[in-house]
Amino acid sequence: MRLEIAGGLERFEGPGRGTIRAPFFLPPLNLILVLEQTLNGLQLGVMLFLMAAGLTLVFGIMNLVNLAHGSFYMVGAYLATYFYATTGSYLLGVLLGLAGTLAVGVAVELVALRTLYERDHLDQVLATFGLILFFNELAAMLWGRAALYTNIPEYLSGHVDLLPGLRYPLYRLVIIAVGLAVAGLLWFVVARTRLGMLIRAGASNRAMVAALGINIRFLYTLVFGFGAALAGLAGLMAGPIYAVQPGMGELILIEVFVVIVIGGIGSIRGALAGALIVGMVDTLGRAFLKPTLATVISPTAADAAGPALASMLIYLLMAAVLALRPQGLFPARL
Amino acid sequence: MTSSILEVRGLTKSFGALRASDGIDLEVREGETHAVIGPNGAGKTTLIGQLAGEIRSDRGEVRFAGEDITALPAPARSRKGLARSFQITSIYPDFSTLENVMLAVQAHAGHSFRFWRAAREQTALRAPARAILEELGLGGRAGVQASNLAHGEQRRLEIAMALAVRPRLMLLDEPVAGMGAEETRRMIAFLSTLKGGKTIILVEHDMDAVFSLADRVSVLVYGRIIATGTPQEIRANPEVRRAYLGEEGPA
Amino acid sequence: MSPRNRAIVLGLGLLLLAAVPPFASLFNQPFYLDLVRRIMIFAIAAASLNLILGYGGMVSFGHAAYLGIGGYAVGVLAHYGVYDGLLQWALAIGTSALVALVIGAVSIRTSGVYFIMITLAFTQMLYYLGISIEEFGGDDGMRLAAKSRLPGIDLNDASAFYYLVLAALVLVLFFGHRLVNSRFGMVIRAAKSNETRTRAIGVSPYLYRLAAFVIAGAVCGLAGALLVNHTAYLTPEFMNWTRSGELMFMVILGGMGSVAGPVLGAFALLVLEDLLSGWTQHWQIILGPLLVLSVVFFRRGLAGLIREKND
Numbered sequence: 001m002r003l004e005i006a007g008g009l010e011r012f013e014g015p016g017r018g019t020i021r022a023p024f025f026l027p028p029l030n031l032i033l034v035l036e037q038t039l040n041g042l043q044l045g046v047m048l049f050l051m052a053a054g055l056t057l058v059f060g061i062m063n064l065v066n067l068a069h070g071s072f073y074m075v076g077a078y079l080a081t082y083f084y085a086t087t088g089s090y091l092l093g094v095l096l097g098l099a100g101t102l103a104v105g106v107a108v109e110l111v112a113l114r115t116l117y118e119r120d121h122l123d124q125v126l127a128t129f130g131l132i133l134f135f136n137e138l139a140a141m142l143w144g145r146a147a148l149y150t151n152i153p154e155y156l157s158g159h160v161d162l163l164p165g166l167r168y169p170l171y172r173l174v175i176i177a178v179g180l181a182v183a184g185l186l187w188f189v190v191a192r193t194r195l196g197m198l199i200r201a202g203a204s205n206r207a208m209v210a211a212l213g214i215n216i217r218f219l220y221t222l223v224f225g226f227g228a229a230l231a232g233l234a235g236l237m238a239g240p241i242y243a244v245q246p247g248m249g250e251l252i253l254i255e256v257f258v259v260i261v262i263g264g265i266g267s268i269r270g271a272l273a274g275a276l277i278v279g280m281v282d283t284l285g286r287a288f289l290k291p292t293l294a295t296v297i298s299p300t301a302a303d304a305a306g307p308a309l310a311s312m313l314i315y316l317l318m319a320a321v322l323a324l325r326p327q328g329l330f331p332a333r334l
Numbered sequence: 335m336t337s338s339i340l341e342v343r344g345l346t347k348s349f350g351a352l353r354a355s356d357g358i359d360l361e362v363r364e365g366e367t368h369a370v371i372g373p374n375g376a377g378k379t380t381l382i383g384q385l386a387g388e389i390r391s392d393r394g395e396v397r398f399a400g401e402d403i404t405a406l407p408a409p410a411r412s413r414k415g416l417a418r419s420f421q422i423t424s425i426y427p428d429f430s431t432l433e434n435v436m437l438a439v440q441a442h443a444g445h446s447f448r449f450w451r452a453a454r455e456q457t458a459l460r461a462p463a464r465a466i467l468e469e470l471g472l473g474g475r476a477g478v479q480a481s482n483l484a485h486g487e488q489r490r491l492e493i494a495m496a497l498a499v500r501p502r503l504m505l506l507d508e509p510v511a512g513m514g515a516e517e518t519r520r521m522i523a524f525l526s527t528l529k530g531g532k533t534i535i536l537v538e539h540d541m542d543a544v545f546s547l548a549d550r551v552s553v554l555v556y557g558r559i560i561a562t563g564t565p566q567e568i569r570a571n572p573e574v575r576r577a578y579l580g581e582e583g584p585a
Numbered sequence: 586m587s588p589r590n591r592a593i594v595l596g597l598g599l600l601l602l603a604a605v606p607p608f609a610s611l612f613n614q615p616f617y618l619d620l621v622r623r624i625m626i627f628a629i630a631a632a633s634l635n636l637i638l639g640y641g642g643m644v645s646f647g648h649a650a651y652l653g654i655g656g657y658a659v660g661v662l663a664h665y666g667v668y669d670g671l672l673q674w675a676l677a678i679g680t681s682a683l684v685a686l687v688i689g690a691v692s693i694r695t696s697g698v699y700f701i702m703i704t705l706a707f708t709q710m711l712y713y714l715g716i717s718i719e720e721f722g723g724d725d726g727m728r729l730a731a732k733s734r735l736p737g738i739d740l741n742d743a744s745a746f747y748y749l750v751l752a753a754l755v756l757v758l759f760f761g762h763r764l765v766n767s768r769f770g771m772v773i774r775a776a777k778s779n780e781t782r783t784r785a786i787g788v789s790p791y792l793y794r795l796a797a798f799v800i801a802g803a804v805c806g807l808a809g810a811l812l813v814n815h816t817a818y819l820t821p822e823f824m825n826w827t828r829s830g831e832l833m834f835m836v837i838l839g840g841m842g843s844v845a846g847p848v849l850g851a852f853a854l855l856v857l858e859d860l861l862s863g864w865t866q867h868w869q870i871i872l873g874p875l876l877v878l879s880v881v882f883f884r885r886g887l888a889g890l891i892r893e894k895n896d
Contacts, residue, residue, distance in 0.1 A: 065698055115881050121698055122644045126837060127880040129830045134873030141867050250826070254709045257702035265698060308717040315710035319691050322703065326694050386785065412787030424785070426778045437775050441786040446768040446793065453768045499786055 032165050037287045038280070043172045045279025046179025050234040051256045052263070052271035053186055054227030060266035061199060062220050064113065065121050067128035069231055069256070070249025071135035076101040076232025077239040077248065078139055081150045090153040097236045098229055105228025109221050117220070136246040147243035175237050182230070186268055199223065255282070258318045264328025273329055278314050285313040339364040339503055339533050345384055345394035354380040355391070356557035362503075367525075367534040369544045369565075372554035373578060378537045379421055381554065382507045385535070386418040387411040398503070413442070417501035419492040421508045421537070427481035431472055434480050434491055435463035438498035463498065470494045470524065486517040493521075503533045510540050522546055545569075553577065595845065602751055606744040615743065622747045624855045625754050626811045631835035631847035632757050633804035637797050638833065639841030640765050642777030644701045646829050647688070647708030651681040651802045653715060653824030655809020660819035661721060663730040670733030670740075674810045681806025682799050684711075689798035693791060708826055715821030726820025733814055740814050750811055754848070757804060762844045764800070773797050834876060838883075 055069050079100040084093030112131060116124045152171050159167040190196035198219060201209050209216055235249070242248065255278060263274025290306025297305075321328070342360040346353070354377040362368045370378055383389035385396060387408035396404050403411055412418070426434050436459045440446060443458065453459060467473050470490045475483060480491060489509060496504050509525070510518045522543050528534065529547070538544050544551060545565045552562040555577045561568060568574055602621065609618040630652055637643045655677035662673045692703045716724040732740040740746045764770050776783045776790035783790055813819050822828070831854060839850025857875070861868035 059698065065701065112877060119880075121701065122638075122833075122837075123880050125644065125646065125701060126830070126833060127877045129827075129833075130873045130876030130880070132873070133827075133869040133876070137867050137870035137873065141870065254706055254826070258706050261699060261702055261706070304719075308714055311713040311717055312710050315706055318703070318706060322691050322695065326699070388781065388784070407789070408784045409787050409789040412785060418785050420782075420785075424779060424782045426775055426782060428778055429775070433771075437771060437783075438786045440768055440771065441783075441788045446772045446788070447796065448768040449764055449770075450767055452763070452766040453771045454766065456768075495782075495786060 032163075033287075034284075035163070035166055036168060037284055039168055039172065039176070040287075041280035041283035042276070043175050043179075043279070044283050045276040046176050046183075047234045047238060048252070048256055048259050048279050049183060049272050049275035050179060050230045051252060052259045052275050053183075053268055054230040055256060056260055056263075056266055056268065056271045057199070058224055058227045061223050062117055064117060065124045065128070066113075066227075067125055067253070068108070068131035068135065069227070070251075070253035071132055072101055072105055072228040072231035072249070073235035073238070073252060074135065074139060074244075074246070074249040075104050076229075076235030077150075077244045078143060078148075078235075079232070080236035081148055081239055081244055082143075084150065090156070094236060098232055101232025101235075102225050102229045105232075106221055106225040108228070109224040113224070132250065135249075139246045145246055147245040148239075150239040150244060152240045171240065178233075178237065182233070183272055190268060255314065258314050260328075261318050262321045262328060264331035267330045270328055270330035278317070281317055282314050286310040289313070337364055338362065339399055340385070340535070341395075341397040342385070343395045343397075345381070345396065346392045347380055347384055347389060348392055353557050355384060355394075358394070358554075358557070358559055360552060360559060360562075362533060362535060363550075364533055365530050366549040367529050367536060367547050369536045369538055369548035369551045370554055371538060371541075371544060371551060371568075376554040377557040378554055379507055380557075382418065382421075382505050382535075382537055386416060386505055412499060412501075415500075415502035416505065417496040417499045417503070418505040419496045419507060419509055421511060423485075423488045423492060425480045425488060425491050425495070427479070429480055430476065431478050431480050431483060431487075431491060432460070432463055432467065432476040435466055435494050435498050436460060438495040439463050442499045466494045466497050469497075471520070486513045489513060489517075490521070493524075501532065503535065504528075505535050505537075507537045508539065509536070510538070510543055518543065598845075598848075599755065603748075606747050610744075618743055618747055620855075620859065622743075622750050623812075623815060624851050625750045625848075626808055626815055627832070627835065627855060628848040628851035629750075629754050629757050629811070630805045630808035631832050631839070631851050632754075632761055632844070633801040633808065634832050635836045635839075635841065635844070635847045636761060636764070636773075636804075637794075637801045638836050639843075639846070640770065640777065641773045641794060641797050643693070643794060643798070644833075645704045645798070645801075646701050646826070646833065647704035647706075648801070648805060648832050649826070649828035650688075650708040650711045650824050651685065651805035652809040652812060652828065653711060653821065654681045654684055655806035655811075656813035656819055656823045657715065657721070657809075658806070659733060659810045659813050660727070660729055663733075664721065664727070666730075668731050668734045670735035673733050674807065677806045677810040678803045679806075681809070682803040685799045685802025686795070689795045689802075693794050693798060705826055705829070708824060708829060712821050712824045712826070715824060721819065724821055726818060726822070729813055729817045729819055732817070733810070746814070750815075753807065753811065757807075758844055758848070765844060769793065769796070834879075838879065 051069065051073060054072075055066065058064050058066055058069075076097050080093045080097030082093075083096040083100075084090050087093060087096075108131065112127070116127055119127075156171050156174060158170050160170050160173060162168050188196075190199060198209065198214060209219075231249075234252075238248075238252075259271065259274040259278045261274075262277060263270030263272070286307075289310040290302050293306050293309070294302035338361050340360070340362040342358055345355050345358040345360075347355040356377075358381060370381065372378055380389060384391050384394075387403070387406055387410070391404070394404070395402065398411070398414060398416065401414070403414065406414070426437065429437065433454065436453070439459050439462050440453065464473065464476065467476055470493060472487060472490055472494060475487060480488065483491065489511065493506070493509060496506070506525075510521050513521065518540065525534070525536075525543075525547055529549075534547075536544070536547060548565055550562060551565050551568045552559050553568060553571075553574050554560075560577065561571050561574050563571070602625070605621045606618050609615055630648070633651075634645065634648045637645055658677035658680050659673045662668075662676065667673065688704070688707045692700055692707070695703060715721075721727055734740075735749075738745050738749055740749070765774065772783070772788055772790070772793045775788070776794065780790060809823060812823065835850035835854050836847050837850065838853050839846030839848065858868065858872065861871055865871075
């Protein structure tokens with residue numbers, strides 16, 4: 001049950017299923033393939049950012065570690081798939097999926113998480129761990145344990161000719177666009193609006209903001225719901241590319257942790273930087289490490305070591321960042 | 335002519351836009367009790383933190399007994415003979431009073447990579463710890479959990495832990511803070527018994543303590559030392575009066 | 586609880602555990618021997634986590650990694666025809682210690698939330714590594730070629746294996762007890778209680794915490810070696826991050842800050858899981874909220890309850 005990153009929604013060209021067979025990487029350099037994987041990395045990065053932004057906002061403002069953040073990702077994917085299937089409209093599926101995830105997020109905050117704001121991180125980790133079990137099992141009960149595959153509507157499928165020879169799936173371009181738009185929106189809200197000011201103030205001094213008469217509870221619920229919606233957005237966009245199944249949230253959540261450690265916790269800027277770095281390294285690593293290795297060691301050894309090493313790449317990167325700069329690249333300023 | 339045990343030059347620390355320490359120069363002689371006073375917000379606790387090594391200075395130099403300790407972190411400075419008590423009581427709440435002091439004794443008894451013998455039963459730790467508790471009048475409270483001590487007793491425990499590491503220089507941050515009149519009197523009496531044997535840097539608001547204990551006083555205002563001298567000299571210093579009383583006129 | 590009462594309770598507990606195999610065979614219910622043996626193995630793992638989590642305050646969300654490393658050390662050697670139990674288990678412990686040293690060296694420089702996330706991430710890395718090695722079954726895992734061969738004990742004898750595990754548990758608890766009360770243990774506990782104060786008296790916690798981390802990893806590696814022999818099957822699921830969460834719950838439920846607490850916690854959690862899974866295949870939907878409630882309402886754990894009642 002791994003996070004599979006397909007080489008493209010449809011096979012670009014060439015033999016085999018998703019992996020690149022050596023020794024394509026020998027000169028002349030297949031620039032098209034590198035560009036395609038770079039875009040894939042950007043797409044993964046943008047999705048990681050959506051998740052990381054929500055998680056880091058919630059931590060920065062409410063000092064809450066929420067392991068169940070991945071569950072919102074899963075809820076978004078499932079709800080969007082469900083509503084698309086029942087209404088026949090993709091757009092309606094998206095909207096209802098987002099609204100549903102927001103509702104679930106708010107419900108979780110009101111029912112389960114209020115008591116945890118004052119508790120230490122260990123308690124938060126354990127309690128949200130219990131939530132994960134609950135949501136995963138709920139999804140399994142409602143939709144079974146097998147992976148669901150969703151379709152994308154006609155108008156989003158197909159390819160775009162970005163360069164001569166480079167055809168890229170439209171859907172992935174849309175994901176990148178949506179992600180960057182959300183990043184821009186977030187930056188605008190946090191840096192330029194009153195709400196953003198409240199958020200930043202709340203992050204540095206909760207008691208003061210409450211003393212000023214701002215309804216801090218409402219602010220918290222709002223922020224939490226928004227974070228859940230972001231995760232849900234990432235999930236519903238991911239649905240058609242990756243499998244929709246119980247437990248999908250936790251797999252990406254751990255990558256999101258790596259993003260936050262690298263980028264620095266509590267900062268949107270850090271989340272973006274970390275997400276793009278991790279997205280790129282992970283995608284390019286998986287695509288090109290094995291063939292690159294094959295140029296220096298035997299193809300069979302590369303075959304064995306390549307995928308293993310590629311899956312470890314982002315963690316090794318994280319370890320390196322930790323060794324050099326333990327607080328991350330852009331720590332703690334929203 | 336006693337030597338300087340502590341030389342501070344140009345110590346600077348900013349927190350964002352706030353200059354907590356602005357080029358502090360200080361010289362403390364061995365065996366003296368040197369008080370640091372100043373209005374609220376002057377940066378006294380930040381200074382203690384920088385001297386103890388808990389806060390990293392932006393600029394400046396600290397020399398202890400001739401040795402440059404600027405780069406050393408807090409644990410290393412403690413091992414060199416600097417001890418510190420905290421303004422806001424910082425003890426081990428879930429350990430007993432005796433265990434608190436035993437931990438301090440243990441910290442200065444070599445490394446603690448000893449895995450077998452029960453620490454609580456070791457006389458090498460218990461005896462010195464008990465002795466120090468007795469000195470501070472906490473002997474009867476040895477078995478009490480530290481979080482259950484009265485405030486004044488906890489302040490005395492702070493001092494006990496500072497003593498337990500056998501320091502040459504003690505950094506005491508408002509030792510009598512929050513104590514009643516009688517307890518303050520007793521603490522002042524106790525601290526005066528330490529005079530001469532140990533060098534003490536004393537941050538205090540309580541002027542009784544300052545004037546009865548201090549050999550010399552430095553006045554810290556907005557992160558700078560504006561005057562250093564005997565208590566009498568400082569009392570008469572016009573700049574100091576201005577800093578404390580404002581521009582409005584004489585005391 | 587006074588030392589005398591505590592000794593009595595522990596003695597009773599030991600007696601109960603020792604009585605399981607004869608009773609199981611008396612009532613012809615080998616299932617219970619199996620179940621309790623499994624619980625005891627996890628109790629060993631939880632006890633090792635208790636050292637760093639309960640006493641040290643280090644929220645390591647990656648402890649299950651060492652179950653996997655220990656298990657794989659034994660399984661891989663058996664796969665290649667090396668059945669010598671002493672050699673296998675020494676390697677299990679040694680490799681776990683080494684990996685703990687590396688992970689700890691990097692992670693312990695951080696604290697709080699970072700530490701939680703980093704330990705989780707490293708465990709996941711090892712999990713992916715385990716999955717990707719096709720030679721050992723990938724994510725399906727593989728059967729253990731043969732149980733470890735130990736001098737004088739046949740691990741295929743369910744009872745003998747049971748008593749070996751019980752002995753291991755007792756030893757782990759005994760050495761753990763001495764460790765947390767030694768000077769080393771005091772430093773670890775002091776660093777958890779008040780880190781600033783600990784630095785102020787001249788102790789830098791890093792090396793001590795790292796040592797504790799390594800010891801915990803090594804003991805968990807032993808649990809892994811026992812586990813793979815118990816299940817007779819080797820799978821990356823040993824290292825699944827949800828397993829780490831379970832271990833943490835065992836420590837918490839049992840009550841942190843007591844050496845025997847994790848044993849109670851292991852029993853509580855695993856018996857609960859066993860009961861629930863008997864009722865419905867969707868037992869996690871009940872367990873999840875139960876865990877949430879236990880955290881919200883039930884802070885001191887089971888050992889805390891017992892202590893309070895008997896004081």
